[in-house]
Amino acid sequence: MTQDLDKLQATGGVDLVQDTGLELMGPARSLRADALRRLRKNKLAIAGLVWIVIVVLVAITADLWVPRWLGDPVEIDSTTAAQRMLLGPSWEHPFGTDKLGRDIASRVVYGARVSLIVGVLAVAIMVLIGLVMGAIAAYYGGIWDSIIMRLADIFFAFPYILFAITLIAVLGRRGIENVFLAIGLLGWPSIARVFRSSVLSVKENEYVDAARALGASTWRILFRHILPNAVAPIIVYATMSIGGAILTEAALSFLGMGVQPPNPSWGNMLSDARAFMQSAPHMMLFPGLAILTTVLAFVLLGDGLRDALDVKMKE
Numbered sequence: 001m002t003q004d005l006d007k008l009q010a011t012g013g014v015d016l017v018q019d020t021g022l023e024l025m026g027p028a029r030s031l032r033a034d035a036l037r038r039l040r041k042n043k044l045a046i047a048g049l050v051w052i053v054i055v056v057l058v059a060i061t062a063d064l065w066v067p068r069w070l071g072d073p074v075e076i077d078s079t080t081a082a083q084r085m086l087l088g089p090s091w092e093h094p095f096g097t098d099k100l101g102r103d104i105a106s107r108v109v110y111g112a113r114v115s116l117i118v119g120v121l122a123v124a125i126m127v128l129i130g131l132v133m134g135a136i137a138a139y140y141g142g143i144w145d146s147i148i149m150r151l152a153d154i155f156f157a158f159p160y161i162l163f164a165i166t167l168i169a170v171l172g173r174r175g176i177e178n179v180f181l182a183i184g185l186l187g188w189p190s191i192a193r194v195f196r197s198s199v200l201s202v203k204e205n206e207y208v209d210a211a212r213a214l215g216a217s218t219w220r221i222l223f224r225h226i227l228p229n230a231v232a233p234i235i236v237y238a239t240m241s242i243g244g245a246i247l248t249e250a251a252l253s254f255l256g257m258g259v260q261p262p263n264p265s266w267g268n269m270l271s272d273a274r275a276f277m278q279s280a281p282h283m284m285l286f287p288g289l290a291i292l293t294t295v296l297a298f299v300l301l302g303d304g305l306r307d308a309l310d311v312k313m314k315e
Contacts, residue, residue: 038308045304048297055294059112070094070106074262077101086280096282098272104283107264108290114265115294118180118249119242125184127238130191135222137192138199149196152189160186164248165257179258183245194237198230205229232309236302243298250291266291 039045066073070093077084084101087093095104137148155163167182168174202208203226211221246266252258253267261268266287273283 048300134195240302
């Protein structure tokens with residue numbers, strides 16, 4: 001009705017609308033604007049977004065202030081290390097120091113870089129592979145659908161962490177590059193299944209049949225008509241998957257298969273803290289809180305995006 005009223009208004013049909021007793025309504029909001037409005041009303045999602053922005057800014061600007069105020073996260077001062085070992089939180093060391101006298105706050109800040117890089121790049125890889133595989137499975141169906149879905153079942157059959165450890169061992173070198181490659185290559189089946197389900201529902205719409213009848217190519221139909229209307233669940237799933245990738249990186253580093261010392265990572269910091277859980281609990285507390293709050297922020301943001309992008313949501 002709003003579109004009809006807009007047409008009447010544009011063609012000089014205001015008097016006709018007034019005569020019929022209808023009130024002119026404002027222009028309809030776009031789906032994007034409507035989703036943004038709903039997202040702004042979700043306080044938990046906004047809180048998660050604010051925390052993510054803070055973590056990103058702290059990680060990006062770390063070189064400007066961390067070494068000067070908190071100390072180097074890697075270097076060990078042999079002359080003062082004995083006096084600085086396992087110190088509790090103080091004004092000089094807000095998060096305390098570790099077993100080698102290094103400032104834990106400095107290491108937590110630089111560890112944020114590792115977690116964000118691994119999370120974003122791993123999810124980018126899994127989304128790229130998952131979108132292609134899911135689109136092929138849903139659009140072509142038949143044998144392609146069976147092959148891709150059975151391949152996804154094979155990936156699901158293996159324990160995720162053990163599969164990641166095996167893949168890192170096959171790649172031959174432990175480090176951040178192999179961590180996000182392993183997580184990305186092993187995480188695509190979930191994205192593919194979600195996207196396949198979304199494409200199956202979208203491709204039955206009339207505008208897809210109309211594009212096909214007009215002679216549009218397969219790739220034009222996929223990228224012009226199906227992908228933009230089926231990608232909303234992927235945005236939500238990818239946002240939540242960043243938190244999952246951060247947890248996986250922490251687990252792999254905890255097991256010694258991720259980022260290698262002396263480079264800081266939240267996972268290997270927790271691994272170092274195992275022997276000091278009673279004598280120096282701050283070694284475990286602060287990297288653990290960093291993981292908890294960051295992963296929770298991505299989950300809350302993803303949950304808010306799910307509600308905001310759902311066109312069936314009621315006010």
